[in-house]
Amino acid sequence: EVEAAEASVSLRLPENGYPFVEVGQRDILLDDRDHKGDYTLPLESGPKASFGGIRTAGDPVFDAGHIEVIQRFDRGDLYDSRQVDDLRQALIATSLLSTVAIEPVRTGTVAADGTETVDLLVRQSEGPRRQLAASAGYGTGEGVKLTGSWTHRNLFPPEGALTVEGVAGTQQQSLSTAFRRSNAGQRDRVFALGASVARQDFEAYNAQTVSLTGSLSRASTPIFQKKWTWSIGGELTASRETRFNPADGERPRSTYFIVAAPGQLGYDGSDSLLDPTRGFRVTGRLSPEAQKRNNGGYDGYARMLLEGSAYYPVMDSLVLAGRARVGSIVGATRDTIAPSRRYYAGGGGSVRGFGFQQLGPKDANGDPVGGRSLTEFALEARYRFGDYGIVPFFDAGRVGQGSTPSLSGMRYGAGIGGRYYTNFGPMRIDIATPINRRKGESKIALYISIGQAF
Numbered sequence: 001e002v003e004a005a006e007a008s009v010s011l012r013l014p015e016n017g018y019p020f021v022e023v024g025q026r027d028i029l030l031d032d033r034d035h036k037g038d039y040t041l042p043l044e045s046g047p048k049a050s051f052g053g054i055r056t057a058g059d060p061v062f063d064a065g066h067i068e069v070i071q072r073f074d075r076g077d078l079y080d081s082r083q084v085d086d087l088r089q090a091l092i093a094t095s096l097l098s099t100v101a102i103e104p105v106r107t108g109t110v111a112a113d114g115t116e117t118v119d120l121l122v123r124q125s126e127g128p129r130r131q132l133a134a135s136a137g138y139g140t141g142e143g144v145k146l147t148g149s150w151t152h153r154n155l156f157p158p159e160g161a162l163t164v165e166g167v168a169g170t171q172q173q174s175l176s177t178a179f180r181r182s183n184a185g186q187r188d189r190v191f192a193l194g195a196s197v198a199r200q201d202f203e204a205y206n207a208q209t210v211s212l213t214g215s216l217s218r219a220s221t222p223i224f225q226k227k228w229t230w231s232i233g234g235e236l237t238a239s240r241e242t243r244f245n246p247a248d249g250e251r252p253r254s255t256y257f258i259v260a261a262p263g264q265l266g267y268d269g270s271d272s273l274l275d276p277t278r279g280f281r282v283t284g285r286l287s288p289e290a291q292k293r294n295n296g297g298y299d300g301y302a303r304m305l306l307e308g309s310a311y312y313p314v315m316d317s318l319v320l321a322g323r324a325r326v327g328s329i330v331g332a333t334r335d336t337i338a339p340s341r342r343y344y345a346g347g348g349g350s351v352r353g354f355g356f357q358q359l360g361p362k363d364a365n366g367d368p369v370g371g372r373s374l375t376e377f378a379l380e381a382r383y384r385f386g387d388y389g390i391v392p393f394f395d396a397g398r399v400g401q402g403s404t405p406s407l408s409g410m411r412y413g414a415g416i417g418g419r420y421y422t423n424f425g426p427m428r429i430d431i432a433t434p435i436n437r438r439k440g441e442s443k444i445a446l447y448i449s450i451g452q453a454f
Helices: 002-015 064-070 081-093
Strands: 027-031 036-040 049-058 097-110 116-126 130-139 143-152 160-169 172-181 189-201 206-218 228-242 253-260 263-268 279-293 298-315 318-330 373-385 388-400 411-421 426-434 445-450
Touching: 002 081, 049 064, 049 097, 064 081, 081 097, 081 116, 373 411, 388 426
Parallel strands: 049 116
Antiparallel strands: 027 036, 097 116, 130 143, 143 160, 160 172, 172 189, 189 206, 206 228, 228 253, 228 263, 253 279, 263 279, 279 298, 298 318, 318 373, 373 388, 388 411, 411 426, 426 445
């Protein structure tokens, strides 16, 4: 108890304006006659302090001005070591520093409130500027996919990263470049620009697409999970899309020119990004879009999606988790909307038990055609024992031709999954089957991923 109290003194005083506190060696005098004792703790609190400016040392990765953008305190605020720790973690989270240390420096200047102004000395050690990454995977309906990327994390200082990424696969190929400026004028704000050319060859559609995108956002990261997140942006897309019809050999093709202004707002009240055990999340997306077809047709419509999930710990080893998702496209008919902009369901991030994009309306050849409305539900019982877990689950979903989400004609899938819990999140293996399976649908579907399904 004595040691805990002494540690609390060393911790709490810097949190309340005393950065230079010194705790000496305790002295205890005991009286063996009456079993009492005197306890003495030498303590030098140092001056009460307020935040001043930023000084830098070491590698010049960030200047004082950009560090002041990242900090969550203002000059003149009462010194708080928790704010200093937050700044250090945020600097590490940029991935541009291998090590960083922050220490208070006395200035001798006394403010009007009687506190001494204290500067922060930030010592920086630069980390690797460039990153190479690669991944490989296979998905039923998506084929084999190989992805490689090159990133310069600070090509346009401060925190202006450039990424070039290529995808080579049996059913999708793409080349894209993206510029991303983190902490753009404000902590946690991200400005991004991107350009891409892509080809997709799915059963639902074949698309050859060129896109330009831009966005301004505030998003969560594994280090800093945020309650509120948002994103606003713009998109210019030209897409030549084909629906194959092997029955008569025809290949109807249309070119679409699309202008979109997507926006997103989310609230996260859960306790973890990758493995939540309590709380809830809600995310809403709205994308007004204008589309011109090569046959002279013009369409204006809006794509809307609302998604929520909740997590309830029944006991330490058992968590009930549920998810609901509803979507709607209003303002145009299904057949005039580009196939790549319609709603589809089925797959590991949708309704398990069904193949990728395989749940919903299909044409005479059995190929999915998508729809203007989407309804999905999922329920899981996540039982964990040590580093392992078992998760029985039940999913439901529907894609409709109309724009109003409905529960009519819902399809269901059920299965069981295994989890292996690592220090960054669970490895997930799910096996599912469709209930009341129809002709042409797979009997068993297998999904392997990182993180919980939702």
